[in-house]
Amino acid sequence: MHIDAEAIEEGVWKIKLSGRMDVQGSQEIDVKFAGLTAGERNAIVVDLSGVNFLASIGIRTLLLNGKAVSQRGGKMVLLNPDATVTKALETAGIDTLLPIFTDLEAARHAVARQ
Amino acid sequence: MLSLDSRPEGAEQRASPAPDRPDLPFPEAEYQFTLQNDLGELRRMSEWLERCGRELRISPRRIDELDLCANEAVTNVISYAYDAPGKREIVLRLKRAQSAGASLSIEDDGRPFDPTAAPEPVPPARLADAVIGGLGIKLMRRMMARCDYQRKGGRNLFTLVTHA
Numbered sequence: 001m002h003i004d005a006e007a008i009e010e011g012v013w014k015i016k017l018s019g020r021m022d023v024q025g026s027q028e029i030d031v032k033f034a035g036l037t038a039g040e041r042n043a044i045v046v047d048l049s050g051v052n053f054l055a056s057i058g059i060r061t062l063l064l065n066g067k068a069v070s071q072r073g074g075k076m077v078l079l080n081p082d083a084t085v086t087k088a089l090e091t092a093g094i095d096t097l098l099p100i101f102t103d104l105e106a107a108r109h110a111v112a113r114q
Numbered sequence: 115m116l117s118l119d120s121r122p123e124g125a126e127q128r129a130s131p132a133p134d135r136p137d138l139p140f141p142e143a144e145y146q147f148t149l150q151n152d153l154g155e156l157r158r159m160s161e162w163l164e165r166c167g168r169e170l171r172i173s174p175r176r177i178d179e180l181d182l183c184a185n186e187a188v189t190n191v192i193s194y195a196y197d198a199p200g201k202r203e204i205v206l207r208l209k210r211a212q213s214a215g216a217s218l219s220i221e222d223d224g225r226p227f228d229p230t231a232a233p234e235p236v237p238p239a240r241l242a243d244a245v246i247g248g249l250g251i252k253l254m255r256r257m258m259a260r261c262d263y264q265r266k267g268g269r270n271l272f273t274l275v276t277h278a
Contacts, residue, residue, distance in 0.1 A: 001151035022185055023153045023156055023189060024153070024154070024156065024157060053160075054182075055189070056186055057189070067241050067244060071242065082177045084182075087179075091253055096237075097240070097241045097244055098241070105274065
């Protein structure tokens with residue numbers, strides 16, 4: 001898997017994941033992902049448009065990072081998962097904890113400090 | 115390891131696969147695949163599932179769902195089924211189900227475990243309370259039309275059946 005981060009405005013980060021988020025894929029990005037959601041980054045949009053497979057191990061990775069951000073008073077949301085990935089998120093009941101957006105502007109607004 | 119894997123039984127009577135001929139009856143072949151108890155085998159399993167699923171003319175959506183559920187079930191077997199270290203084999207069999215969906219059975223010789231009886235995690239109301247674990251079982255039960263379990267001759271036989 002690949003993982004990249006860019007600041008889309010002051011204090012708001014977009015983390016883009018791509019590839020197959022199975023056991024192997026999740027292991028490949030776990031450490032870097034945790035590093036990117038640590039520290040002062042409290043407003044995070046995770047772009048899932050490049051992820052074509054999401055297993056429970058990948059959902060676990062998303063949850064752990066979302067939890068870390070939320071424990072510091074921040075917010076993490078998901079952007080543009082494909083149909084298969086959306087179904088996995090909804091079936092696991094995770095879409096209520098990590099909200100899904102299909103529009104970057106709306107996602108940015110949801111995580112930015114009011 | 116060997117190339118006998120994934121050769122359909124009865125291949126000699128079978129016409130070549132025709133993914134573009136929905137008017138033909140579904141292929142009756144059963145495909146078999148053996149993997150070792152190593153998480154590094156999961157990608158090879160997924161490739162097999164996709165290739166044979168196409169040959170059986172299972173829809174891409176059902177193949178995706180089966181791929182996810184097979185990843186969950188086999189990850190659980192590899193991670194929790196064995197008391198002692200060492201090489202073990204897990205056998206998968208894929209065929210068309212009578213319901214017009216697909217059926218995938220997973221057989222292992224690990225300790226008895228019935229995924230259909232395991233408790234599901236309670237959905238947390240807040241991210242802070244989210245318990246991380248048990249999601250694989252939940253995904254399998256919700257995504258499949260049926261999950262069956264049998265313990266036979268010291269082996270676990272777990273069968274996933276997709277929707278039509």
